[in-house]
Amino acid sequence: MDHFTYQDGHLHAEDVALAQLAQQFGTPCYVYSRATLERHFKAFQQALGTHPHLICYAVKANSNLAVLNVLARLGAGFDIVSRGELERVLAAGGDPARIVFSGVGKQASEMRRALEVGVKCFNVESIPELERLNQVAEHMGLQAPVSLRVNPNVDAKTHPYISTGLKENKFGIPIEEAFAVYQQAARLSHVQIKGIDCHIGSQLTQLSPFLDALEPVLALATRLAQAGIHIEHLDLGGGLGVTYDQETPPAPQEYAQALLARLQKEDLPYTLIFEPGRAIAANAGVLLTQVEYLKMGADKNFAIVDAAMNDLLRPALYQAWQAIIPVKMPAEGTSTQVYDIVGPICETGDFIGKQRALALQEGDLLAVRSAGAYGFAMASNYNTRNRAAEVMVDGHKTYLVRARETYEQQMAGESVLPE
Numbered sequence: 104m105d106h107f108t109y110q111d112g113h114l115h116a117e118d119v120a121l122a123q124l125a126q127q128f129g130t131p132c133y134v135y136s137r138a139t140l141e142r143h144f145k146a147f148q149q150a151l152g153t154h155p156h157l158i159c160y161a162v163k164a165n166s167n168l169a170v171l172n173v174l175a176r177l178g179a180g181f182d183i184v185s186r187g188e189l190e191r192v193l194a195a196g197g198d199p200a201r202i203v204f205s206g207v208g209k210q211a212s213e214m215r216r217a218l219e220v221g222v223k224c225f226n227v228e229s230i231p232e233l234e235r236l237n238q239v240a241e242h243m244g245l246q247a248p249v250s251l252r253v254n255p256n257v258d259a260k261t262h263p264y265i266s267t268g269l270k271e272n273k274f275g276i277p278i279e280e281a282f283a284v285y286q287q288a289a290r291l292s293h294v295q296i297k298g299i300d301c302h303i304g305s306q307l308t309q310l311s312p313f314l315d316a317l318e319p320v321l322a323l324a325t326r327l328a329q330a331g332i333h334i335e336h337l338d339l340g341g342g343l344g345v346t347y348d349q350e351t352p353p354a355p356q357e358y359a360q361a362l363l364a365r366l367q368k369e370d371l372p373y374t375l376i377f378e379p380g381r382a383i384a385a386n387a388g389v390l391l392t393q394v395e396y397l398k399m400g401a402d403k404n405f406a407i408v409d410a411a412m413n414d415l416l417r418p419a420l421y422q423a424w425q426a427i428i429p430v431k432m433p434a435e436g437t438s439t440q441v442y443d444i445v446g447p448i449c450e451t452g453d454f455i456g457k458q459r460a461l462a463l464q465e466g467d468l469l470a471v472r473s474a475g476a477y478g479f480a481m482a483s484n485y486n487t488r489n490r491a492a493e494v495m496v497d498g499h500k501t502y503l504v505r506a507r508e509t510y511e512q513q514m515a516g517e518s519v520l521p522e
């Protein structure tokens with residue numbers, strides 16, 4: 104069930120009219136549905152049933168404290184890639200023992216903090232990182248739990264910028280070298296091998312790349328066991344796509360079942376870790392924006408709205424398509440025009456959508472759908488624009504979970520040169 108629906112021609116998030124939220128909090132404004140976040144998270148949990156598992160929500164998709172808190176209350180784990188994400192998870196009540204720490208560039212200070220709070224596992228992406236982690240742990244008199252992130256050289260069949268499991272990508276340790284690196288890890292005094300990690304990309308719409316990547320991972324686990332190196336968990340990363348336009352990726356149930364079935368075929372007991380970001384957050388949020396001007400031309404019509412690429416970068420960065428729908432359904436028979444929906448930023452790449460047929464007037468509100476993941480999280484202050492407000496809807500209740508930034512906040516910490 105979708106929680107963003109029209110009721111009497113007015114778009115709602117759960118029981119709250121989006122027009123009311125726009126009036127209350129201004130635009131642009133991100134609106135999230137708690138019920139949708141919960142439903143998506145539970146879909147992963149239920150799909151894995153009684154098989155030992157941990158769903159580590161990828162914080163990078165949407166790191167708003169309220170979003171993290173909603174998931175933490177359901178017992179979520181978290182996949183983090185920075186000290187900042189770690190502090191957010193802790194501030195939101197997340198359990199450090201359910202955190203996995205990914206990323207190719209972990210600094211020693213980040214490792215120290217993660218060891219201090221006791222994260223579940225470091226997903227290590229290179230030999231130098233492994234050595235540094237061992238040193239940091241040694242200084243602290245601790246053992247660092249690790250998985251090696253392997254790169255299986257599998258084509259995720261997604262946008263090249265978000266494909267991560269190919270040889271030419273910066274991520275992970277090439278699968279052919281992984282066994283030797285595990286042997287090296289096993290000799291280190293202050294790391295403890297816990298698992299194997301693999302993440303091949305984002306917005307995957309087919310199952311086959313996931314299954315293709317699983318095979319070499321399983322083969323590696325078997326080979327390691329034969330060499331006396333025992334693996335507790337397989338972290339298969341995130342990457343399950345969502346429906347933005349036409350393509351419909353498998354549901355979490357189908358995805359998890361396929362991977363689980365492969366393990367069950369050989370009675371493999373490994374705990375499964377997933378790191379979904381987009382599949383949980385994307386369709387739990389919309390970006391509300393208002394039409395400032397309609398600029399009609401001989402070649403093109405532009406609807407200039409108050410949201411821009413600094414608020415939602417995906418269209419500019421990946422030519423991503425996201426649905427743009429009216430907050431108030433136009434009366435039947437109203438004629439539509441084709442518009443490019445663009446923001447106020449001084450870049451030709453500043454668009455939210457192209458060639459959209461809409462019936463618009465100045466002042467109308469629009470909702471950009473599927474904006475809950477990689478929306479606010481990728482927002483910037485480009486053109487000195489304040490970052491948008493974020494609101495969480497829960498049934499008929501609304502919470503301002505991040506106020507619109509102010510210019511004072513933007514300039515805080517900056518200074519002019521002394522006399």
Ligand SMILES: Cc1ncc(COP(=O)(O)O)c(C=O)c1O
Binds near residue numbers: 206340343382
């Ligand atoms: C290591 C890692 N885990 C999890 C994710 C989350 O990906 P997604 O939002 O596609 O589920 C990403 C991003 O692609 C990632 O790099």
Ligand SMILES: N[C@@H](CCCC[NH3+])C(=O)O
Binds near residue numbers: 163417481
């Ligand atoms: N930011 C990307 C996804 C990046 C995935 C992170 N590894 C997007 O919006 O689609």
